[in-house]
Amino acid sequence: MKLLEYLSVGMLACIIPGAQCGRTEVLVEAGSQAVLPCKNNDLRQTNPNILWTKDNCTVWRMEQSGLQYRGSRWSNKGKQRVQCPHFQFESGDYSLQINRVTEKDGGLYVCRVKQVVRSEIMLRIIRVSISPSVPTSGKNVSVTCGVTPRPDRVSVQWMLNNSPFVPQQGNHLNEDKSILIEKATVSSSGNWACVVKHHGQEGRASASLSVKGINQPFEDNTKLYAAVGSAATLPCVFSSGLTPLKSTWEKVKQGSRLTPAEVHLPSSLASSSPPTQLPWDKSATLNEVSLEHEGRYRCAGTIEGQRLTRTMQLVVAKIVLSHKESSVTLTCQLGDTSEVTKYEWVPVMYDHNGTESEGPVHEGKTVSLSRASEEKWSQWTCRFYGGQGLLGNVTYHIEQTSGLFGQESSGMPRNTAAIVGLSFLLFALLLILVQIYKNHQRRKRIFQYPALETIVHTVSNEREERERNRVKE
Template structure:
């Protein structure tokens, strides 16, 4: 850089009557750079214009005769990368355009405009800025570095990083991150680092920007450890474990972690209804598992792991099971309590009474807040589904449903068909009374016979007297 400024000062000293101006220009690799060169047009004649680069000679020049010359090193595949638009000459604008700039294009340029005896010199320092990533596609957990390179480097410039249009704050402290220039970021690849990286450089009131994309592949769902999955008791639930498309893990394993091992989790037995092959997914990178019927004891932490390119990727998640405890009293009141195995993320509860009409259309009749719902006197209007919805800071987390059935001991409003039910009960009672009377008469006759059979001698005398009476009657005849 000192040599370049020396060349600029020497050229200025050797040019009599020359007016000099210095400008800083930043351009991203692959873009178009515009090098300014302006002077006051004091002559109607065509000036002589020479653009040159330090240590590289002439870039482009235009003689007073109108002839143009391009430097031999400024063409790419037969196409000139530089041009100086003639339409701006009348206004004293002789800027140079460099298309598809490369890192080696950075350096000190000079524009010399000669109007007869007046010479104007503009010096432009072109700095090419480029962001490079150690690997544009990184596997989760691998080391990744993002570098901001500028040619030539502006000593004393400040650098800061933007990730997806937001300021980036490193989570790890290492030698490069402590550097005052902060031109290099080194981190472990996670989903947090994925996206568009932009290096923003400030120097002498000028700002340069360059960007590069970073893709991180691994377990994309859930995107972070200890994600909570909510399920209602006795329902089916999917434990997600989805890898990036195109990644097919080997040595896949699912484990349930014992709660007592906090720092070094140890595996325990998986639930009986656990299945590692979800029937709905045919994608080879989807390694989610299902529980066909969740039990309250199935709550806890689960771990999914697989090997990608020699790197063992794991994801821990927590299954939270919800149920409704009910308490009924003889007075007809019912108390429903929404119970979860972990309430650390729950901020609010909401009770919804779900009603279905004859067409199956769902409607909501009432909504109440709180973990516990108390119905003082259950009526026919209260029967049906009661759903407890639980919410977190980011919205609804899940729900669980309880069905209230109207019992005979519970009081309530009579329906329009009550008179028909009363008549049916009265008729049934009359028939029952008649049946009881018949049974009573039969029992009475049975008891009478039983008393007679207890005295067989008396029965013989009665029969003998009866026979003699019949014989006397026959003799008289």
């Protein structure tokens, strides 16, 4: 009976001049605003009688007197969800606006002007739902695109972060166009959108998926770069508010293909987290990086009974110095150069106020320094870049070696003078020791004959006495 009524109304609409035939599809996202079109080509009508219905129930109505009426289910606590803008009436536009649409709003709407059907609109509501809403890394996640009312044949395309989604290993596209993500990871997070096409019309809806787990680093085998002698942080940051149990750090080496072997962990990484560090931040710090710190590391923590891990590789950078006849060559050396696409050398000098200024950039893995360069610039910094930009840098300070050029020629005179001065001092000291030894020996010989020493003193005293008496006479 209801089908017959719709057919008769449609046939009547096609017979009456100015009426519109056919049905229009409108697809909108749940929670947004829907605009259902209804236009009248006869502009001679003023204050027409307009009626919008859904399932033979009044949605919005305006009489010729200008009085407006709304269905009871279309207002909530005095807030009206439907309206028909008056400023468009003069142009014959009687489109209906529905705010904050829900799945219950989906269905067939009819617009009548003076009891003549002007348009039929099928409103379909699209909603993307995610279950569970906030999953933990390693759990299965279902992403569903719901269309209400759902047509028999509909085209659904999925987008992830505005890029077409292609199912891969671990992701399955079901018959109902929903997606099953097995063992979701943080990389599964993002904006999931489904684009629905039906009868030439298109609509889309989206939802944000946030997988709880290790947010930094974002993925396994992330490369971190640090210079020899600098401080470095190995990040291991879980989702905010997610405090892991039994968090650990391990340094691993490439053993068999399936099982990396654990090696000794640097003592600087074995210490506990500082009190100021957030409970979900399990990052480790190296106060001074050395070549022995290079390698692969793994942090782990238990969340909801499941062990989450993240691996990363620390690449150590250093500058190697080599001498030639008239120049010095600096080479930027990294333990792993697979991501490096470009090297740059930047000279830096400081004036008497400590102000820093940079010189011209030199490209290449090595740079040759002349005597003028060594005297002008205080340091040379090697910057290395990858596909995503700057990876890191390492700096060589010229003052570390006071004078790279002429060390042998300028150093020899200074060394010779020092040796000569030291030799003269030792010779003088030796002479003094010899003289002291001689005096000691002489006194020793005299003390061997005490009677003789008495006679000598007696004779000497008598001689002095005679001399004094002679002077008195």
